[in-house]
Amino acid sequence: MSRNDQLFERALRTIPGGVNSPVRAFKSVGGTPRFVVRAEGPYFWDADGRRYIDYIGSWGPMIVGHAHPAVVRAVQEAAARGLSFGAPTEAEVAMAETIVRLMPSIEQLRLVSSGTEAAMSALRLARGATGRRKIVKFEGCYHGHADGLLVKAGSGALTFGHPSSAGVPAEITQHTLALDYNDAQQLEDAFRRHGDDIACVIVEPVAGNMNLVRATDEFLRTMRRLCTQHGALLIFDEVMTGFRVAAGGAQSLYGIEPDLTVLGKVIGGGLPVAAFGGRREVMKHLAPLGPVYQAGTLSGNPVAVACGLATLELIQAPGFYDRLAAQTRRLIDGLMAAARQVPGIDFCADAVGGMFGIYFARQVPTNYAQVLATDKARFNAFFHAMLARGVYLAPSAYEAGFVSAAHDDAAIEATLAAAAESFGAIARP
Numbered sequence: 001m002s003r004n005d006q007l008f009e010r011a012l013r014t015i016p017g018g019v020n021s022p023v024r025a026f027k028s029v030g031g032t033p034r035f036v037v038r039a040e041g042p043y044f045w046d047a048d049g050r051r052y053i054d055y056i057g058s059w060g061p062m063i064v065g066h067a068h069p070a071v072v073r074a075v076q077e078a079a080a081r082g083l084s085f086g087a088p089t090e091a092e093v094a095m096a097e098t099i100v101r102l103m104p105s106i107e108q109l110r111l112v113s114s115g116t117e118a119a120m121s122a123l124r125l126a127r128g129a130t131g132r133r134k135i136v137k138f139e140g141c142y143h144g145h146a147d148g149l150l151v152k153a154g155s156g157a158l159t160f161g162h163p164s165s166a167g168v169p170a171e172i173t174q175h176t177l178a179l180d181y182n183d184a185q186q187l188e189d190a191f192r193r194h195g196d197d198i199a200c201v202i203v204e205p206v207a208g209n210m211n212l213v214r215a216t217d218e219f220l221r222t223m224r225r226l227c228t229q230h231g232a233l234l235i236f237d238e239v240m241t242g243f244r245v246a247a248g249g250a251q252s253l254y255g256i257e258p259d260l261t262v263l264g265k266v267i268g269g270g271l272p273v274a275a276f277g278g279r280r281e282v283m284k285h286l287a288p289l290g291p292v293y294q295a296g297t298l299s300g301n302p303v304a305v306a307c308g309l310a311t312l313e314l315i316q317a318p319g320f321y322d323r324l325a326a327q328t329r330r331l332i333d334g335l336m337a338a339a340r341q342v343p344g345i346d347f348c349a350d351a352v353g354g355m356f357g358i359y360f361a362r363q364v365p366t367n368y369a370q371v372l373a374t375d376k377a378r379f380n381a382f383f384h385a386m387l388a389r390g391v392y393l394a395p396s397a398y399e400a401g402f403v404s405a406a407h408d409d410a411a412i413e414a415t416l417a418a419a420a421e422s423f424g425a426i427a428r429p
């Protein structure tokens, strides 16, 4: 039995499903998860000593590559000065200043420890600031696992949602409306019907939790206009896209200013830092200034903030995002070219900055239903073919992929060579 298998068996005894976050369990693709021993640059090594080219990057944060020396040094130095104080530090101020400078829609922000916490707090703030109850989200977008967000659409598009998880009473999701992504008309209808009571619309401006799905310009512009007209707040959840698709996040690519932005992943560089922020006028409702309560023992933790700051320092190097986007583009163009060599495989891919999606389908999907209609069996076969050849893709057809600045030409070329073999392997009956 391999060491991975042994560890998984052992994990299953004391950890539900053997993992501390569900998608790690390989339930969607089948097989045994790899237990990681160490990682460096674009690679990690598993418990059996096998090396993989990593396209998860901890689901986004590791944008400068694993164990970057400057980041590791910053963490070590911060740790030596003390692990946590529960009192303010200068590094938190520097972090806030850096984010405010890089994302002009944010005037003030608060640091928290996870994207879930940041999104949950942003929604409370939006409700507190507007005095309204209802929130609008979109099918296939993920904003963490706060109760009110675990919703699937009701029977009609404009009926309020049902809980998508056990343990969430219907009363808690009755104010959450789940609409179709990229459907501007549904949004118009929702505001016509409920406009007076909508506190906010929350959206991933490039969706990265139903594989990768771009928002259309029209969809986001309609959203911005309707929110402004009806006095609702527009929340961009950029936990994944922030400092991933561009230095200024997806909002800089679309040229749209949300009222609130939710951040996480890259801003922690691999340690737990997330944030929500926006216009001063909205942020002033937050305790201790205002009546909306929010707090955290480890918020702005000095070691985590040092890690995030060191990462944000590196991504500001001139040309960082041009190179990252070019490598990502090279990867997906190469994958599509490899797939075309093999008859009978419907495959396409898309990328925004350092984030990509691969789809076993004729066309790049534009909403959740289309993502669900892609060929999952083909994806799973491809995933395992790649894994066997030392390439670690997200273990689900419904997740995006991530390239880091450490993915050099050698890593991309090795990936494309593995892909050429893998497409051939899965084409055979």
Ligand SMILES: *Cc1c(COP(=O)(O)O)cnc(C)c1O
Pocket: 113, 114, 115, 116, 117, 119, 142, 143, 144, 145, 204, 208, 209, 237, 238, 239, 240, 264, 265, 274
């Ligand atoms: C990952 C993610 C979250 C949740 O962040 P956690 O740190 O895992 O709680 C929220 N929103 C989006 C868009 C994400 O990608």
